[in-house]
Amino acid sequence: MHDVMELFHLYKDDVYRLAVSYTHSVQDAEDVCQTVFLKLMEQKSRITPGKEKAWLMQVTANQCRSLLRSVWRKRTEPFEDDALKERILSGQPDLQGVWECIKRLKPGYRVVVYLFYYEGYGTREIGHMLHISGTAVTTRLARAREILKKELKEEV
Numbered sequence: 001m002h003d004v005m006e007l008f009h010l011y012k013d014d015v016y017r018l019a020v021s022y023t024h025s026v027q028d029a030e031d032v033c034q035t036v037f038l039k040l041m042e043q044k045s046r047i048t049p050g051k052e053k054a055w056l057m058q059v060t061a062n063q064c065r066s067l068l069r070s071v072w073r074k075r076t077e078p079f080e081d082d083a084l085k086e087r088i089l090s091g092q093p094d095l096q097g098v099w100e101c102i103k104r105l106k107p108g109y110r111v112v113v114y115l116f117y118y119e120g121y122g123t124r125e126i127g128h129m130l131h132i133s134g135t136a137v138t139t140r141l142a143r144a145r146e147i148l149k150k151e152l153k154e155e156v
Contacts, residue, residue: 004041007052012037014053014119015060021114022064022107032063039063057119058129061111068107101151109144112137 015036019029036059040047047055102113111130115121116137121129123137130137 004037004044007040007056008037011053011056015056017118018057018060018111018114019064021102021118022061022111023067024103028064028067032060032067035063036060054121054125054129057115057121061115061129062131064111065107097152098148101148104151105144105147109140109147112140113144113148116141 012033016029016033019032019036020026023029023032036056039059040056043055102110105113112126115126115129116123123141124134126137127134
């Protein structure tokens with residue numbers, strides 16, 4: 001149990017940020033985080049030492065996808081929370097416009113942008129986490145960049 005608490009303290013913010021960027025909801029992100037760390041407690045013995053963060057990110061992405069596909073989610077309206085922006089931007093107000101554009105991306109594009117630029121994962125690692133090919137990750141990144149480029153030019 002001690003190792004799980006260490007992992008929780010090390011990676012809770014990373015898991016939370018990915019969940020918020022994926023779901024756009026503080027409440028959903030908190031639920032996802034709770035589920036992810038419960039799964040960590042159940043699966044700790046099966047995780048390869050040194051690969052804990054990658055495992056947590058993969059489980060977080062999977063949990064977010066499951067949440068977004070759920071019937072319950074489709075029947076509810078999202079609750080906007082301005083604190084969400086502040087938590088994500090973490091003191092970087094100059095990125096407000098960029099974050100607003102990223103938020104409007106489709107979830108498949110948004111998650112690869114987040115994992116690549118914010119978490120620093122490579123395309124192969126992201127592909128493994130999301131169960132898609134590295135080529136698909138590269139394609140999604142390229143398409144997301146083009147969309148962001150157009151949107152950011154329109155804002156200027």
